Amino acid sequence: xxxxxxxxxxxxxxxxxxxxxxxxxxxxxxxxxxxxxxxxxxxxxxxxxxxxxxxxxxxxxxxxxxxxxxxxxxxxxxxxxxxxxxxxxxxxxxxxxxxxxxxxxxxxxxxxxxxxxxxxxxxxxxxxxxxxxxxxxxxxxxxxxxxxxxxxxxxxxxxxxxxxxxxxxxxxxxxxxxxxxxxxxxxxxxxxxxxxxxxxxxxxxxxxxxxxxxxxxxxxxxxxxxxxxxxxxxxxxxxxxxxxxxxxxxxxxxxxxxxxxxxxxx
Amino acid sequence: xxxxxxxxxxxxxxxxxxxxxxxxxxxxxxxxxxxxxxxxxxxxxxxxxxxxxxxxxxxxxxxxxxxxxxxxxxxxxxxxxxxxxxxxxxxxxxxxxxxxxxxxxxxxxxxxxxxxxxxxxxxxxxxxxxxxxxxxxxxxxxxxxxxxxxxxx
Numbered sequence: 001x002x003x004x005x006x007x008x009x010x011x012x013x014x015x016x017x018x019x020x021x022x023x024x025x026x027x028x029x030x031x032x033x034x035x036x037x038x039x040x041x042x043x044x045x046x047x048x049x050x051x052x053x054x055x056x057x058x059x060x061x062x063x064x065x066x067x068x069x070x071x072x073x074x075x076x077x078x079x080x081x082x083x084x085x086x087x088x089x090x091x092x093x094x095x096x097x098x099x100x101x102x103x104x105x106x107x108x109x110x111x112x113x114x115x116x117x118x119x120x121x122x123x124x125x126x127x128x129x130x131x132x133x134x135x136x137x138x139x140x141x142x143x144x145x146x147x148x149x150x151x152x153x154x155x156x157x158x159x160x161x162x163x164x165x166x167x168x169x170x171x172x173x174x175x176x177x178x179x180x181x182x183x184x185x186x187x188x189x190x191x192x193x194x195x196x197x198x199x200x201x202x203x204x205x206x207x208x209x210x211x212x213x214x215x216x217x218x219x220x221x222x223x224x225x226x227x228x229x230x231x232x233x234x235x236x237x238x239x240x241x242x243x244x245x246x247x248x249x250x251x252x253x254x255x256x257x258x259x260x261x262x263x264x265x266x
Numbered sequence: 267x268x269x270x271x272x273x274x275x276x277x278x279x280x281x282x283x284x285x286x287x288x289x290x291x292x293x294x295x296x297x298x299x300x301x302x303x304x305x306x307x308x309x310x311x312x313x314x315x316x317x318x319x320x321x322x323x324x325x326x327x328x329x330x331x332x333x334x335x336x337x338x339x340x341x342x343x344x345x346x347x348x349x350x351x352x353x354x355x356x357x358x359x360x361x362x363x364x365x366x367x368x369x370x371x372x373x374x375x376x377x378x379x380x381x382x383x384x385x386x387x388x389x390x391x392x393x394x395x396x397x398x399x400x401x402x403x404x405x406x407x408x409x410x411x412x413x414x415x416x417x418x419x
Contacts, residue, residue, distance in 0.1 A: 027363040029371045033397060036336045043338040043395065047321065050418055054344035054393075144319065152322035196343060202395040203340050 043202045045171040047151070048090040048178040049144055051197060052097050055182060058194050063098035066181050067091070069106055073265045078118055079217040082166040083262050085114040085154065086173025092131070092147045094181060096140050104135035104143055111150055118166065120157040124150055165217070168210045172225070173262060175203065180259045183252035187245075195243040198236050198251065204229060220266050228254050299326035303413035305352025309383040310415055313348050318417035326413040334401035337414065341390040349398050349416045351384040358405035360412060362386045365397045372396060 055061060068091050075081050088110050095103035108131035115124035127150040134142035151170065158167040179198070186194035211226050231254055235247040303324060314320050325337050341347060351362040362384045364373040374387040390396070402410045 027361070027371055027373070027377075031365055031369045031397075031399065033365070033367070033369045036334075036397065036399070043340060044323075044325075046340050046342070049319070050342060050345060053418065054342035057344040141319075148319075148322045155323075193343065196393045199393045200340055202338060 043206045045175060045203065045206070047148055048093040048174050049096070049147075051178045051182060052093060054197055055185060055194065056097065058191060059189065061097070061185050063094060064100065066094050066184065067098045067100050067103045068094070069103055070263065072110070072263050075117070075265075077219060078163075078166055079169055079214075079219055080221060080262075081114055081118045082158075082169035083173040083221065085111065085118065086151075086170040086175075087177040087259070087262055088114060089147055089151050089170075090174040090177035090181075092150075093144065093178075096143050096147070099138065099140060101135045101138055105132045108132045108135065115150075115154055118154075118158075119161075120154055123153045123157045127153060165210070165214050168207075169214075169217075172207050172210070175207065176225070176255055176258055176262070179251065180255035183248050183255055186248050187252050190245040190248065192242055195245070195248050198243050198248065201233075201237040204233055204236060208233075221261055224261055225258055228258050298328070299411045299413050301354035302326060302352050302411040303415070305354060305382045306350045306413040306415045307352070309350040309352055309385055310348070310417055313350075313417055316419075318346075318348055318419045320415060320417040324413055324415045326411070328409040328411050329400070329402040330409055331402055331405045334399055335412075337398040337400070339396050339398055339416075341388065341393065341396050343390050343393045345418045346389045347387070347416060347418045349386045349388075349414060351386075351400055351412060351414050353382055353402075353410055353412050355382075355405055355407045355410045358382075358407065358410045359403040360384050360405075360410070361401050361403060362414065363399050364388045365399060366392075367395045367397075369397075 072084055072088075075084065088107060092104060092107040092111065095107055108128045111131070112121060112124055112128035115121045115128075127146050130146045131143055131150070134140075134146060151174070155167040155170055158164065158170070182194075182197055186197070208226070208229050211222065211229070214222060232251060235251055236243060303326060306324065307320075310318070310320050327335060329335060349362050349364065351360055353360050359379070361379050363371065363377070364386045366372040372388055372390070374389060377386040378384065386398070388396070398414065398416075400412055400414055402412065
């Protein structure tokens with residue numbers, strides 16, 4: 001093992017050396033994006049902590065006031081559980097930002113319960129345990145990594161059984177909760193840089209398109225989100241213009257309303 | 267590279283990725299791109315040690331020489347990102363570059379490509395959509411596997 005470890009370190013060093021001696025990659029200064037249209041993958045949905053990391057760099061955020069520890073009702077509809085699961089994972093990232101170990105441990109348990117409710121508990125059990133262990137040790141980097149692994153494992157497990165739509169709802173739940181917190185923070189201390197983080201028109205279009213293809217999920221919450229995204233679109237899809245304080249306030253009202261709808265029974 | 271050396275390198279690389287990033291590799295294994303992913307993770311490793319958070323999710327596929335693929339990505343001003351591309355095919359020349367929503371090259375000058383690896387670095391000037399363009403410029407294989415991972419801090 002020691003020998004292997006030494007070899008591994010050598011390989012990593014070799015790769016790093018490659019980066020130092022590799023040729024700077026020559027690339028055209030401009031490409032025609034329209035010509036790429038047939039080969040473009042769907043937009044990649046960022047993790048909540050990508051957003052929170054950028055937000056944190058704009059100034060101190062009182063993350064503790066955004067930590068949520070309400071007990072959710074027990075849903076039986078899988079789309080509702082998927083939305084809630086994405087929301088709770090985002091709550092985990094918020095609790096990590098707040099360095100709130102009890103909340104993180106509670107969220108680890110809730111994630112596991114929700115994953116079981118949706119039939120992917122087996123793939124989440126080790127991650128939930130790792131989240132709780134890392135929170136006990138206040139190893140926040142590990143908690144973040146495990147939350148990322150949790151979301152990835154949930155979505156891979158869903159994709160493997162062709163539940164891609166539920167997987168997309170997990171992403172949507174996380175995105176809505178992240179946007180709710182972002183707008184809440186920016187509303188309190190408005191700055192153009194903070195508001196610019198809401199400039200996510202392709203993500204919005206992605207979620208709208210996905211929701212339109214979920215006609216089998218005939219649930220009030222799905223319709224509420226669809227209607228709300230129609231309200232959101234003109235507020236953030238504004239080209240090169242700046243997102244105003246008034247728009248941030250409206251976005252916060254909309255996402256807070258949706259957040260409440262996701263966690264409560266109809 | 268002779269076949270034995272190639273198998274040895276691939277196996278060692280895969281083991282390296284397994285040891286360093288266990289959950290990342292076991293999260294989901296696509297047998298057709300597993301080696302390409304191992305190389306992408308190997309390229310990421312030095313940067314992870316510098317504090318980049320390696321995202322678990324990744325993108326993979328196969329391309330013929332001269333083909334390219336774009337991944338649309340939401341990036342946030344304030345963060346710093348690296349994208350790492352890997353392939354297991356000897357003699358393949360691959361690249362990864364980052365363009366903004368207007369099609370303008372947006373990456374830092376320290377982006378690089380060498381052997382089985384390529385990497386692109388960006389500190390976004392604005393929040394919004396970017397295109398990560400992966401291409402296989404030449405390859406001895408009819409189809410070349412690729413895998414793209416990314417990290418941020």
